[in-house]
Amino acid sequence: MAQKIQAVRGMNDVLPAESHRWEYFESVLRAWLADYGYHNIRTPIVEATPLFVRSIGEVTDIVEKEMYSFTDSLNGDPLTLRPEGTAGTLRAVIEHNLLYNTTQKLWYTGPMFRHERPQKGRYRQFNQIGVEALGMNGPDIDAEIIAMTAELWRRLGLADSVQLEINTLGNKEERAAHREALIKHLEGYVDILDEDGKRRLYSNPLRVLDTKNPALQEMANAAPRLIDYLGEASRAHYEGWKGMIDALGIRYVENPRLVRGLDYYNLSVFEWVTTELGSQGTVCAGGRYDGLIEQLGGKPAPGIGFGMGMERVLLLLDEKGLLPARPAADVFIVNQGAGAATYAMQLAQTLRGAGFSVIQNMGDGSFKSQMKKADGSGALVALVIGENEVATAQVVIKPLRMDAAQETVAVASLVAAVSRFKS
Structure with missing residues (x-):
């Protein structure tokens, strides 16, 4: 008998006994996105590697450690299985001129790939639902993004299981001034920085503050705050965003150490987190990326979006007993x-x-x-x-x-x- 071939570690099958749960979740998502005026876009799973290096940033865990990259055996092109959905979506928007004299509200879903240690709710092939709102620069679209995610939790019965955390990253110049002060602060603690912290000290110091190492919490808490370096326009955007969220009655926590793991974010950033999934507490995250379209070769245009790990949301729904039974025939x-x-x-x-x-x-x-x-x-x-x-x-x-x-x-x-x- 021939030896059985098994699935690649961290890339899981969804069997018939479970697939109805995905179908239920996907049906809720489609109706929800339609209610907010979003249209579906479908991009390739494989993209040119430079797309992700340029958008995500060379000094990030994703690019340095996690991407599934290979060389095309026919023409030698460097290719990568997509680790996230924003870069490919924006590449398609630029390539097909979808922002010519208009705005776009787009959504996508499908598999993403990262070479991480597989654990509950975190797989090497995982499924993501993502939203990108393009061409709108006011805090109103930022607030609508928060409103629509809050509405999704309500529809799924998860409103009491998640908490919103928000922050602002200002603009490029403000981050540069803060970065200089932050590096000086971190240099005073170089003896206690872990290997990740030392590696990022000069290349991506903001990410050092995102440490989960308990020994570094006091250092991180004492670090200069980016919000203290914001100019008038960035502060107005942040206050306008918060004011609209307040008016919608959505509770949130301001987290000055919320920086996100990708280099392209500016101004508004947020995460929806839960304490009911162990260490995998983030179920939805995103923010504004006003410079990314220009960085990828398009005409300057603002954008904001988010990604949601579908496996994590399904785990949370399962924990709460909110998934329907498998449908039966009549x-x-x-x-x-x-x-x-x-x-x-x-x-x-x-x-x-x-x-x-x-x-x-x-x-x-x-x-x-x-x-x-x-x-x-x-x-x-x-x-x-x-x-x-x-x-x-x-x-x-x-x-x-x-x-x-x-x-x-x-x-x-x-x-x-x-x-x-x-x-």
């Missing part, structure tokens, strides 16, 4: 004998045309074994067809989910008879 057709299979198939098509979901037993099997399958399927009723039913143009209806006697009805009355059990 009818299971049991059939045996000469002509029964064809007769059953005709009736199944008639019932499907009338709006019922139908499973027909295929292949051999005794009436007893087929009835066992029917009961296990979760169907409301079983239709039993033998040679006698074929000869008399009738069918036996056996209720499976209620205490009622089975009955024999003419084919002409079948749809009406089955309807009684679904109402």
Whole structure:
């Protein structure tokens, strides 16, 4: 016997017993995004490696450690499996000139890839839902982004399970002034910095403050705050954003150490976090990236967006018991004998045309074994067809989910008879 080939570690199958949960979540997402005027965009899973290096930043964990990159064996091009969705979306927007004299509200979903240590809710192939609002520069779109995510938690029943954290990163010049002061501060603690901190000290010092190392918390708490370096325009944007969130009645926590893991963010940044998933507490995160479109070769245009790890949200829904049961068919057709299979198939098509979901037993099997399958399927009723039913143009209806006697009805009355059990 040939050796079995298994899935790559950290890249998981979604089996039929679980896929209905994804379908439910995706149906909620589609309706929610339509309500806010977002349109779907679908981009390739593989992009040119420089796209991510230029957008995410060379001195980031994603680019340095986590990207699945390879060389095209045909032409030598450097390619990468997408680690996030914003860069590819903006590449498509620029390439197809989608911002010409207009704005765009876009959403995407699909697999992303990062070479991380697999753990609960964090996989090497993971699925993300992302939103990008492009061409709008006021704090109002920032506030709508917060409002729409809050609305999603309400629709899913998770409003009491997540908390919003916000911060502002100012503009490029303000971050540069803060960066200089921050480096001076960190240089005074170089002896206690861990390896990540030392590596990022001069290349990406803001990320040093995002440490989870308990020994560095006092150092991080005493660091210069970016908000103290903000100019009038950046402060006005931040205060305008907060004022609109307040007016919407959405609770939040200001977290001055919230910096996000990608280099392209400016001004508004946020995370929705939970304490109910262990260390994997962030379920949705994003912010404004006003310089990224120009950085990728497009005409300057503002943008804001977020990404949501679908596995993490599904884990949270599962923890709270908020996922629906696997849907069952309305009818299971049991059939045996000469002509029964064809007769059953005709009736199944008639019932499907009338709006019922139908499973027909295929292949051999005794009436007893087929009835066992029917009961296990979760169907409301079983239709039993033998040679006698074929000869008399009738069918036996056996209720499976209620205490009622089975009955024999003419084919002409079948749809009406089955309807009684679904109402």
